[in-house]
Amino acid sequence: WLPELCRLFSKLGLLLHTIIVPTVLYVYTHKSKLRFEMLFLPVLSISLLVQAQEPLCRRHRVSEMPLFSKDGDITIGGIFSLHDNFVTVKPTFNDKPEPLNFAAIMFCLEQINNNTDLLPGVSLGYKIYDSCSSMPMAMSAAMALVNGNEETVYLNRTCSKTSTAEAIIGLSDSSTTRGVAATIGSFQIPLISHTATCACLSNRKEYPSFFRTIPSDFFQSRTLAKLVKHFGWKWIGAIRSDNDYGNGGMATFLQEAQNEGICVEFSESIYRTYPREKFLKTVDVIKKSSAKVIVAFSSSADLAILVKELLIQNVTGLQWIGSESWVSSVNLAKPVNYRVLGGAIGFIISSAVIPGLKEFFLNINPSKSPGWNELWENIFNCTFATQDKAANINPCTGSESLQGINHVFMYLSELRIINNVYKAVYSIAYALHDLLMCRDGQGPFANKTLHFITKSGENVYFDENGDSVARYELVNWQLTEDGTVKYITVGLYDASLPEGQQFKINNSIIVWAEEKHQIPVSVCSESCHPGTRKAAQKGRPNCCFDCIPCADGEISNTTDSVDCLMCPVEYKSNYLRDLCILKDTEFLAYEEIMGEILALFSLFGACVTLGIAAVFFIHKDTPIVRANNSELSFLLLFSLTLCFLCSLTFIGRPTDWSCLLRHTAFGITFVLCISCVLGKTIVVLMAFRATLPGSNVMKWFGPVQQRLSVFAFTSVQILICTLWLTIVPPFPYKNLKSSTEKIILECDLGSVVAFYAVLGYIGFLSIICFVLAFFARKLPDNFNEAKFITFSMLIFCAVWITFIPVYVSSPGKYTVAVEIFAILASSFALLFCIFIPKCYIILLKPENNTKKHLMGKNQLNNFQL
8 A cells, every 4th residue: 555655645746846836936936935935845845755756757637738739840838818717627718808819829920930031941839728817727828838738757757858838928917927927937938928017027036037028017107107297287096906917007107106296195906806895985085086187007807897886976077097908998998988987098009000910810710720619609609519519509610701790809900919919929939030040159149139120110129127118009088979989099109219209199189088178187286376486285295285475585487486586686576576676776866856855955055154154254344243253254154065065975876986075074074163163162251251350361262273273173083084084984885684675875884983983073072062152151242152152052962962863773865864964954053043143133233233232231132033
């Protein structure tokens, strides 16, 4: 019984190697390594140990025979999903998702075998298997192509033989492709897929021998993101199939969308095996969403279930953006689904014209291969007689013609998937041709990179990851007049073209959702117009924002500006805050009303002063003029004239000369004026002191001393001004800080200390003059000039004491106006208080202009105004 037990374990080990091991290898690469190492490796070790007791190496189980086969010097394998599912050992077929795609292998090999230029003297054969959209069936077919179908016994104890197929074409979905590619990659057998688009398959470490003639989802996802950006959609929803195709493609799309500044409000997964409650939840999310555009990276079977629920709840009016898998699906593009998916756009594989293909299909006949029997029965609704059943009802004769047949299997108007199979077969043929035509020392290939041009003019080549160049057509679902749904080509994408030329879209022929011809808008927040900036809403994506107007002095001249730009210092923002305009310049000009009024008062004061000087000159010999030193009176009138005129230097645009003259001329003329008043005050005091018995005071303060005192007092101010102009002179200055709306042209003082030294010296002399005049105000005289000097100095001091705080707080040109007002007010105070009473007597009361009247000893003042 021991030999029988060994044979039993030996058969179990062979079964593990041929069927279970490849499947476990795939799962092993994607699940926990530790779990399978613990469970699988002991079993594998036992099987190998038991096999060591068996001297023979044989296949335990004969694989399924291919549906279609043809012998040749070199065999090419094919694995296609000809049916949707299988039950137990004998499949029960219910649909054909890949109509006649596999037949492209037969067509191409027939062309190649008849071509004397390509693989001359070598015939190519094929073996085509049905995977039934099942991982176990696909793995079994792959192992059959690697090992062969016949039961072979090896006496050398090693199960090693040359692979039956030199290359394999097929596998219709990414998940099964990953399993097969990971397994046969260890045998260095090329697997070229015509429909597996998962970007994960570009990993050369995991799938070293995988190639594909369909673009990777990586390119499709990036292209979809660029499409969304092209139409200005910033706020979208996302739907994906919960499998390798949907998850991988959507992950790439979301990353690219983030790079393009697109926000995703929701991202939901769907799958055909999900319970209905999961689909209803997804529908509820869509209904509550504010996004008007949905990107669906899904298979047609998964999306069909979701569309059915959307139809039940009447969720329409959304713009759908589709991946190639469903947007080109004939089964999904039905009028009933158009209510939900109407106007959908998406990328599909480029179509091509393959000469001779239609004639090849029309010549298909069951007599050439029994594999066509099921197709024949399906198309003509007849039955072939077999050993298991008799064709009692509508038997098939095999002589039926496919000419003019309108069936899903004969849908050859757009050869998209078949063209990928066509390119895959020719890729293998050209690679074999280069390999067989190589010479010693020259290497197996000319450029180490496969590159050829098909009969339709399409360039075919693969990159370092085994991916072909991405070429898509942008299609739009439109409802035709006969009520059918067709996808109309509205654009092209070719990644082989230079950047900027890859996209070509004709917006004018696109029909959007709800039969609209305007591009739908899908944003979380409306765009911020120029003059505003975006402010992110707390806790929401960056596509949701508020528009905040730019502050004064700032602008934004673009839509959706993130920040406002500061205008240059001499510019300000306009009313709309979208343009910087030059600021208005402000200074006290002669043209404005305030400047005109101040200039008129200044000239009026100068004219009045000159008029009084003329009156005094005409009556210079009268007692009232000669009293208190007429020279000081004329010098005072001269200085007052200069005081009135110097105020004109403060009006007009500041220049270098006007800034130098303003404060220095004002300071010197006012000191000259106060010095004369001070001299007259001292004269009054000395005159009354001189009337006392034995007093000779007047000889110490005669005309010479009076002149010297005026000169000495004025010289101090001249010295201060000279130092000021020499060290830190005033200069024109553009004041940009006081106002954001205008530029204030003013004279910078240069030295504030010097300016207040000038004012302080004037104030010092004014206080001395006021104190002396105040003490002399009650001296007996019919015309006591000290009273008028006291009053004038009181006004003078009040004006300049008030001037300082007003000067500091006044803005812009009003600062200059305050200074001019102070000059004019104090000048008019001195002029009117000192000289008007004398002019009154000279002109209106000449009888009082006598020495006797002026020297009266009574204390009553006969001078009455």
